[in-house]
Amino acid sequence: MSLIHLVILSPLLVAVLVPFLHKYFKKIHTGWFVLVLPLVLFIYFLQYLGTTMSGETYTSSMKWIPSIGIDFTIYVDGLGLLFALLITGIGALVVLYSIYYLSKEKEALNTFYVYLLMFMGAMLGVVLSDNLIVMYSFWELTSISSFLLISYWYHREKSRYGALKSMLITVFGGLAMLAGIILLYIMTGSFSIREIIANVDVVTSHELFVPALLLFLLGAFTKSAQFPFHIWLPDAMEAPTPVSAYLHSATMVKAGIYLVARMSPVFAGAPEWFWLVSGFGIVTLFWGSFTAVKQTDLKSILAFSTVSQLGLIMSLLGVGSAAAYYDYIGENAYTIATLAAVFHLINHATFKGSLFMVVGIVDHETGTRDIRKLGGLMNVMPITFSLALIGTFSMAGLPPFNGFLSKEMFFTGMLKAIDISAWNMDTFGIIFPVLAWVASVFTFIYSMVLLFKTFTGKLQVEKLDKEPHEAPIGMLIPPIILASLVVIFGFFPMLLKGVIEPALYSILPSNVLSVEVKIYHWHGFNTELFMTLGVVLFGVLLYLSVAKWGKIYEWFPQKLTLNKLYDGGLIGLERGSAAFTKSHMTGFIRDYLVMIFGFMVVLLGVLLFSTGAFETNLTNVAPVGLYEVILALVMVAAALTTLITKSRLTAIISLGVVGYAMSLFFVLFRAPDLALTQLIVETVSVALFLLCFYHLPEIAKEMNRLRFRLTNFIISVSVGLVVIFIGLSVNSSRLFESISDYFEEASYAEAGGKNMVNVILVDFRGLDTLFEIAVLTIAAFGIFAMIKLRLNDKKGGVKGES
Amino acid sequence: MEIIMTIVAGVLIAAATYLMLSKSILRIVVGTGLLAHGAHLLLLTMGGLKKGAAPLLGQKADSYTDPLPQALILTAIVISFGVTSFFLVLAYRAYQELKTDNMDKLRGNENHE
Numbered sequence: 001m002s003l004i005h006l007v008i009l010s011p012l013l014v015a016v017l018v019p020f021l022h023k024y025f026k027k028i029h030t031g032w033f034v035l036v037l038p039l040v041l042f043i044y045f046l047q048y049l050g051t052t053m054s055g056e057t058y059t060s061s062m063k064w065i066p067s068i069g070i071d072f073t074i075y076v077d078g079l080g081l082l083f084a085l086l087i088t089g090i091g092a093l094v095v096l097y098s099i100y101y102l103s104k105e106k107e108a109l110n111t112f113y114v115y116l117l118m119f120m121g122a123m124l125g126v127v128l129s130d131n132l133i134v135m136y137s138f139w140e141l142t143s144i145s146s147f148l149l150i151s152y153w154y155h156r157e158k159s160r161y162g163a164l165k166s167m168l169i170t171v172f173g174g175l176a177m178l179a180g181i182i183l184l185y186i187m188t189g190s191f192s193i194r195e196i197i198a199n200v201d202v203v204t205s206h207e208l209f210v211p212a213l214l215l216f217l218l219g220a221f222t223k224s225a226q227f228p229f230h231i232w233l234p235d236a237m238e239a240p241t242p243v244s245a246y247l248h249s250a251t252m253v254k255a256g257i258y259l260v261a262r263m264s265p266v267f268a269g270a271p272e273w274f275w276l277v278s279g280f281g282i283v284t285l286f287w288g289s290f291t292a293v294k295q296t297d298l299k300s301i302l303a304f305s306t307v308s309q310l311g312l313i314m315s316l317l318g319v320g321s322a323a324a325y326y327d328y329i330g331e332n333a334y335t336i337a338t339l340a341a342v343f344h345l346i347n348h349a350t351f352k353g354s355l356f357m358v359v360g361i362v363d364h365e366t367g368t369r370d371i372r373k374l375g376g377l378m379n380v381m382p383i384t385f386s387l388a389l390i391g392t393f394s395m396a397g398l399p400p401f402n403g404f405l406s407k408e409m410f411f412t413g414m415l416k417a418i419d420i421s422a423w424n425m426d427t428f429g430i431i432f433p434v435l436a437w438v439a440s441v442f443t444f445i446y447s448m449v450l451l452f453k454t455f456t457g458k459l460q461v462e463k464l465d466k467e468p469h470e471a472p473i474g475m476l477i478p479p480i481i482l483a484s485l486v487v488i489f490g491f492f493p494m495l496l497k498g499v500i501e502p503a504l505y506s507i508l509p510s511n512v513l514s515v516e517v518k519i520y521h522w523h524g525f526n527t528e529l530f531m532t533l534g535v536v537l538f539g540v541l542l543y544l545s546v547a548k549w550g551k552i553y554e555w556f557p558q559k560l561t562l563n564k565l566y567d568g569g570l571i572g573l574e575r576g577s578a579a580f581t582k583s584h585m586t587g588f589i590r591d592y593l594v595m596i597f598g599f600m601v602v603l604l605g606v607l608l609f610s611t612g613a614f615e616t617n618l619t620n621v622a623p624v625g626l627y628e629v630i631l632a633l634v635m636v637a638a639a640l641t642t643l644i645t646k647s648r649l650t651a652i653i654s655l656g657v658v659g660y661a662m663s664l665f666f667v668l669f670r671a672p673d674l675a676l677t678q679l680i681v682e683t684v685s686v687a688l689f690l691l692c693f694y695h696l697p698e699i700a701k702e703m704n705r706l707r708f709r710l711t712n713f714i715i716s717v718s719v720g721l722v723v724i725f726i727g728l729s730v731n732s733s734r735l736f737e738s739i740s741d742y743f744e745e746a747s748y749a750e751a752g753g754k755n756m757v758n759v760i761l762v763d764f765r766g767l768d769t770l771f772e773i774a775v776l777t778i779a780a781f782g783i784f785a786m787i788k789l790r791l792n793d794k795k796g797g798v799k800g801e802s
Numbered sequence: 803m804e805i806i807m808t809i810v811a812g813v814l815i816a817a818a819t820y821l822m823l824s825k826s827i828l829r830i831v832v833g834t835g836l837l838a839h840g841a842h843l844l845l846l847t848m849g850g851l852k853k854g855a856a857p858l859l860g861q862k863a864d865s866y867t868d869p870l871p872q873a874l875i876l877t878a879i880v881i882s883f884g885v886t887s888f889f890l891v892l893a894y895r896a897y898q899e900l901k902t903d904n905m906d907k908l909r910g911n912e913n914h915e
Binding site for chain 2 (some may be wrong): 257416462587588589590593594597618620621622623624625628629632635636639640642643648651652655658659662665666669670671672673674678681684685687689692693709712713715716717719720721724727728730732737738740743744747748754755756760761765768769772775776778779780782783786787
């Protein structure tokens, strides 16, 4: 346990205090107490910048379950630190924003901050854990706290629906990732990421490499809302806006990006990894931006925009992974893609965070997020408008903001991808820059929609719930800080060199020796610049003519959307399982018995004959006696009588005949004690049967023959046959002699009795007898209770005795 | 001899199965009784039916029948007697309360939660 363990767990510890703070300091908004923590943590993590910039890492380990190699090991390197700074920095801003966004009187603030702190701690744990199992634990904690935060307004049905959807999808991916972790453990014998990376040769040559890769990607794609798992993110927008800004733009959705980046040194270089990561990334990028254009809700636009930008980062990581394939890299051809990914990761966190906050302000001050109702807010909310302008222009990739720089680098990366001379890229490579360019056009369009439909045009006061006005200053500070960062990183991108460079060394495999971080505004007249010019040109044209071509969105059959598939799948699962349960859980005892007997016959019969256990061997058989044969015939006749008789009384008597024949058998086969017992027991049983059913007149009168049913007949005959076959095989193959010689010798010598059966019952195996007595006692008590106790008769009263 | 006894036990068990698949409670209880008999017979047969004296040392015989299966069967008889009598009374009470001995009518409600 060192300080950094405490730091990571501190949000969880503070979360315990929040309800008390909320209860005893009612006058102060709980958020102010919470705000201190992320600020302190941010400053604390800034200290590590020096360590990582000099190329060093910090490790601290604490034992958790040492017997199976699970330790709470903290590993601070460039990548982990970058995420930790994002989490704590944006966390502080979001807490500040939420203080003004959530009302002290109306909202349950204690639960909100407990969930938010839980999430913050979990997220820090994910990015700083070296042990995969610990990381997985924190990973699921982010899913759970995200579930709680999405359903914060739990009385709304849509919130609950969105929470459930995100929970199902992300936990599904999380479990897949757990399976991948276990596969990696099988391959390397370690849960530690650093040790796995050190043993990367073992992993890449192992036959479980591809399954593990697929399972990890499933976890990353579901968490990072990649196509087709992106459907949970737009529905998660039912959460309060600070949550959307924090979880669903800046941090949690980047956990999948983090996972891909973290595992890159293990899996990169394989064609499967390259194609899946960059392919799914580019498709997500295109589909997200394409879908975002048709949305009318501001948060939905931002949700699909987040999906699309995450796809962009993912595809860059995919292309960057090609660096691992080429041992010698002359001009950092593919590392530039990774650089672009990390740079855009930071940029996206800044501008998307501020945009969400802007949308929250618009929602808060006008009462709606529908762009069809909004418009003309530019003069009413000038500061908010400026913030939105910076955010959207950065998102669209326009100079001089940071989005422009990362977009240029993105184009560079995609153009470089064509040059990859392996993995079928010669034929399909051209898809990457084309899709990337088209997606950028759509990104430009929805960014402009977001900005101009909200802030320009005519102010429609009559459609708004509130009189629009500028937001309070406290609500504006966090987006102002983020927007300033957008501008600062836009003009001075080299400020980030110290953060990006160590992160690159964590992502890139060890064969990449040097990385040069060079981000400048002006590259000269190259292809990327013309691509951007084209984006702007086409973007403006398409934005202005959106009324004409917007109808293409209606062409899509609404029944084939992924949401319909998800909903239909859930309903189908429920109906299917209900139908399956109903199909065999009929409530008829006969059906269950048929299943049990049928299964027994099939299993035993098949086993008996398939393993060759059935044999007949007559050497060991006792001679046939006349009395026994006659008795056997009587017994069979009596047993069959119970089947064919009309009267139940005859059935009882026949059962008695079988019982007495049994005791005669015991006499013939030299078992005097058994004969005595059987005689008495049978007498009492028959008397009981007669007592019970003779004295129930209605039953005695009913005269029904047992109806013949072929299935019952087949089943019972096969049960009988299986028993006979097993009995014959057992008799034919005696493996060893009985242990009864011992009883013969020891009965008198050791136990002092001459009746061997009785000596066995009370001496050698006395414990059986004790519990047999217990069984009889329990049966007696049970019968007594059944007859005597009459609780709750139909009138509701309690009857004493009947 | 063992073959005949095994077949008798098989017939008893087949008859018991057929009875247990029927609708009437009484026939099911009769079926369990038959099943117990079949099982006891099978136990005895599997122990070996070789001729020998009853397992009483006072007989001073050369060979005795195996006492162990007999002890096991004795235990089983008593237990099955306890269970059968319990079932009988249960069936009796069910009939008293519910006025039917038809298993199909003694089914749980479709909509039980």
